Amino acid sequence: MEVESGAFVEKARAALGDATLQHALKHIKHGFVEARANAAARLPDFEAMRDRARDVKAHTIANLADYLEQFEANVTALGGRVHWARDAGEARAIVLAICRNTGARTVTKSKSMVTEEIELNPYLEEHGIEPIETDLGEYIIQLRKEKPSHIIAPVIHLSKDQVADTFHEHHPKHGFHERLTVRSDMVREARSILRQRFVKADVGITGANFLVAETGSAVVVTNEGNADLTASLPDTHIVVTGIEKLVPTLDDCHLMLRLLPRSATGQDITAYISFFTGPKRAADLSGPSSFHVVLLDNGRSNMMGTEFEEMLRCIRCGACLNHCPVYANIGGHAYGSVYPGPMGAVLTPSLAGIDKAGHLPNASSFCGRCEEVCPVRIPLPRMMRHWREREFERHLTPRGARWGLHAWAVIAASPTVYRAMQWTTSRLLRLVAWRGWIRRLPLAGAGWTGQRDMRPPSGDSFQRQWRKRGGRR
Amino acid sequence: MPFSGPSRLCAARRLWHYAPVKKPLQTKPQAALFVTCLVDLIRPQVGFASAALIEAAGFEVVVPKGQTCCGQPNYNSGDRRAARSMAERTIEELEPYSHVVVPSGSCAGMIKVHYPSLFDEADALFGKARALADRTEELTVFLARHGYTPSVPLQATRVAYHDSCSGLRELGIHDQPRALLRKLPGLKLLELSEPEVCCGFGGTFCVKYPDISGRMVENKTADITATGADTVAMGDVGCLLNIEGKLRREGRDIRACHVAELLAGTLEPRRGG
Amino acid sequence: MVADDSRAEILGRLRQAVPRQTADHAPPRAFRTWQAPGATEIQGRFVQRLEAARGTVEKVASLADVPEAVARYLAGQNLPARLNVAPELKSLMDFAAGALTVDDSLPVEDGRVVLTGCIAAVAETGTFVAASGPNRDPRLNYLAETLIVVVGADQIVEAYEEIWNRLRVRTGKEAPRLVSFITGPSRTADIEQTIEWGAHGPRRLHVLISDETP
Structure with missing residues (x-):
């Protein structure tokens, strides 16, 4: 799994200055946050369902x-x-081998974060098989050679104009030459192009939102219906998914399905929820004759028995991204991982190693809103803190910060030293103030005064005063 | 002199640093004010306002003199070992008091929610941490629980309230400060459009990721400004420094204060922008 | 063989990390999913939720009335009176009555109309359920641009879970290859989080609730 989080600070700064991106990110509030709150309020037992979902997944x-x-066994x-x-x-390699066995040339795909994680598309291309993303958002980023910036809304970072340009650049080869600017026309054009690709595809690859143990079903949730076309038209259906997607029973699955869309997009249900169970039966009129499920570990089993085990409950709804004030301001690409935001801050280091993902668990103000909205109640801030602990133990924390923390621990260990320190700092801050305010500080303080002023202490420390x-002590 | 510490070392340390606990002069119950290092250093007046309020609620205020930092900066930065020893110090320091009041949602959250998680359940300190967590209250929770009614001159009329994340989500503080503020006759309480969104302070977050933090507080000051408030009150000095500093940098004529200052009527007179 | 190694290694790691649990999976629990007045009015709930999902609904007394209702709907939408009829419905009604032309080629082109049945419908969210089977072609549900679904009044159940009782999966029957819960027309909000209808599947979804079940 490719992770490029080293340049997080620079990318975040660029994102904050990108007016188009900032405009695009404004849609999160209405599109997701308010919609989720309304959906949750409409469901009488929503909170009790979350408890149950947590327990079922655990x-x-x-x-x-x-x-x-x-x-x-059931499959x-x-x-x-x-x-x-x-x-x-x-x-x-498994996916390629299946494709080769069927003599496949083109593969339609419905949105799957696991195939992003394993970087399946470039690999298939290298081996002469053309993957075609069919979720509209994934299709757009495939044309743009980008990565998704959100786990359920891959092109949330783009404006309509950018999409119009992308279509205008790539669609003439399909006979569409006009630059469309009306959203519904753009969707219609993409539909028309992708419809032809669906019909001709040799293999369909989907992910799975859930796997049901008692029936051997792979469950896929979409709004577009693209997973259903992907899985119904070609003769081979491959499900690529993580081992943690299991739920024991159909009832458990429906519980999860009541929470997933509400948490994700604020819908009571998505337009399509399909249970795929095995290949076409002898008497069936249609359907793929071969059905494969690829179960991916890729670091997941190593999370078992650690403080990150609870992350395996994640159902990839994206609510933590939508409610994260950091994500909402910088978007997903700055994180440099296909899993951005709070869930990515915990999952990415688990899958790729903390040495490759240093910034991710640190770039959080620990506001706790992610945990508050997580449908399976994953304690995301606590796990980010655990990653910070691992970093600290392995001396991956920046040296300046380490020294600062050591120094503070020494100061706080002795009231006498602490009081002396408070006295000195108080004096210094009052000294550098000008007309009642501090406008510039050196070192770590520069991070503060680069953005805002600081009011100096009004006098000696409270304890001293x-x-x-003569206050009672 | 009672020694309830787990070791002779602690007892010895207490003897060295501290005067014996005096017998209370009156029958009022005692409440220890854990003032927090930010209030101590940057906003001593919040400490005095808190003390005045605790007293007005019928308690005698004690400021345990060995108090330093609760350990939150180290805890949240992954330095668990240091955080644990800072917690140990604070637990010992606050051991004698049956009420501990903290004028900060995040420091109170550290003590109430996170201290117990720092120790193994078999460790004697785990029990002490749990006990301290039970005895500790954030200031507005404490005041609301003791039915405190402010009777002070009104110092601000249009007040927006900003929830600190730790207070709101770790301790469920939402209604208490609002109810207390509403008891000030003539005060109009205003709600932000996104009260549950972080202001971007986040402890060390604001200096580690200044650009992101700066944008977050910019969004917050815009929200505050849109309410038409003349004053924004809150329960955490971290948020306060952040929001106040941004308002000032943006040249906005909105005063930021700790909720204790409004409730105690000790707010400084408005200064020109 | 590599594949067997992988299987053994993954399962081994999982079992090694966690001591084998003996606790039983907690029994299923029913949750309230709506508390609207008259919650027992299942058909009313179905209609309300379906309309909220941008579906349209019409009631017919019997299957014999379906062709005429379809013709009327298509005329109202300015659509040609030409449609693909799903295999399970074909023998149940007379399409000449409504002056409809039946075209049974796979509806891959733009603008195609499909009339189909369902195995059940769910009041909870205004959902109809399609499935694969000897007499069914679920592809039609996703290919149509205009989809008309005949739902028998007694096919509507209260909650999702009941579908599996109807399919007798709970009593040991294997699940069909495909069971698909479909709610409203196909949509996408990928571009600027604004909903557009007819992303890949139907742009219009019209449900005929028939007192007579197909």
Whole structure:
């Protein structure tokens, strides 16, 4: 999994100065945050469902090996095949081998973050197979050779004009030459082009939002219906997904399905929720004759038994991104990982290593809103803090910060030293103030005064004044 | 002199640093004010306002003199070991008091929510941390619970209230400060359009990621300005420094204060922009 | 073989990390999913939720009335009276009555109309449920630009879970290859979080609730 979080600070700064991006990100509030609040309010048992969903997922993760075996047995009994991939490379090789066996030239894909994680598209292209993203957002970023900036809204960073330019650049080869500016016309044009690709595709690849152990079903949620066309028209259907997507029963799955769209887009239900169970049966009129599920580990099993195990409950709704004040201001690309925002800040270091993802768990003010909205109640800030602890233990925390923390710990250990320090700092701050305000500070303080002023202390420290006034101590 | 510490070392340290606890002169119950290092250093007047309020609520205020920092900066930066020893100090320091009041949602949250998680359940300090968590209250929660009614001159008429994230989400502080402010006759309480959004302070976050933090507080001051408030009140000096500094940098004529200052009527007179 | 190694290694890691749990999975629990007045009025709820999802609804007394209702709907939408009829409905009604032309080629081109049945419908969210089977072609549901669905009044159930009872999956029958919960027309909000209808599937969804079940 490719992670480029080293340039986080620079990318975030660029994002803050990008007027088009800033305008695009404004849609999060109405499109997601308010919609989720309304959807949650409409469902009487929403909070109780979240508790139950947390418990169901925790139970499943604790017994994951058993449920995976049950799932595999059910898929196999129906004539499907389950493949196990330890890492991205194995997963890619499995998919390629299936495609080659069918003699596939083109593959339609519905949106799948796991295939982004394993970077499937460039690999298939290198091996002469053309992958075609069919989710409108994924299609747009595929044309633009970008990565998704949000796990459920891949082009949330783009304006309509940028999409218009992209279509205008790429669609003439399909016979569409006009630069469209009306959204519905743009959608119609993309639909028309993709419809032809659907019909001609040799293999369809989808992800899975859930896997149901008791039936061997892969469940896919969309609004466009593209996963259904992907999985229904070609003769081969490949599901590529992570091992943590299991739920034990259909009832558990419906519980999750009541929470997922409400948490994600604020819909009570998405337009399409499909349960795919095995290949076409002998008497069926249509459907793929071969059905494969690729189960990806890629670091997930290493999270078991650690303080990050609870992250395996994640159902990828994106609510934590939508409610994160950092994400909302810089968008997803600054994070340099296909999993951005709070869930990415915990998951990315788990999958790729903390040394590659240093900024991610740090770039949070710990406001806690992510945990507040998480449908399966993952304690995201706590886990980001655990990553910071791992960094500190491994001396990955920047040296200046380490020294500062050590110094503060020494100062705070002794009231006498602490009081002396407060006295000195108070004096210094009052000294550098001009007309009642501090406008510029050196070192770490420069980060503060680069953005805002600071009012100096009004006088000696509270404890000193309290003592002088004879207050009880 | 009672020694309830777990080791002779602690007891010895207390003997060295502290005068024996005096017998209360009156029958009023005592409340310890854990003033927090930010109030101590930057906003001592918030400490005095808090003390006045606690007293007005019927308690005798004690400021335990060995108090320093609750350890939150180290805790949130991954320096768990230092955070634990700072917590240990604070737990010992506050051991004698049956009420501990903190004029900060985030420091109170550190003590109430995070201290117990720093120790193994088998550790004696775990029990003490839990006990301290139970005895500790954020200032507005404490005042609301003791039915405090302010009777002070009104110092601001159009007041927006800013919720600190820790107070709001870790401690569920939402209604208490608002109810207290509404008790000030003539005060019009205004709500922000996005009261649940962080102001961008976040402890060390604001100096580690100044650009992002700066944008967050810019959004917050815009929200505050849009309410038409003359004053924005809040329960955390971290948010206060951040919001006040941004308002000032933007040249806005809106005063920022700690909610204790308004409730105690100790706000400084308005100064020109 | 590499594949077997991977399987053993993944399952081994999972089992090693967590001591085997003995706790049973908690039994299913029912949640309230709506509390509107008259919540027992299942059909009313279905209609309300479907309309909220941009579907349109019309009631017909019997299957014999369907062709005429379809013709009327198509005329009202200024659409040609030409449609693909799903296999499960074909023998149940007479399409000549409504002056409709039946075109059974796979509806891949723009503008195609499909009339289909369903295996059930769910009041909770105004959803109809399509499935694969010997007499069904669920592809039609996704290819049509205008989709007209016949729902029998007694096919409407209260909540999603009941679908699996109807399919007898809970009593040991294998699940169909595809069970698809469809709610309203196809849509996308990818461009500037603004909803556009007819992303890949139907732009219009019209439901005929028939007192007689197909």
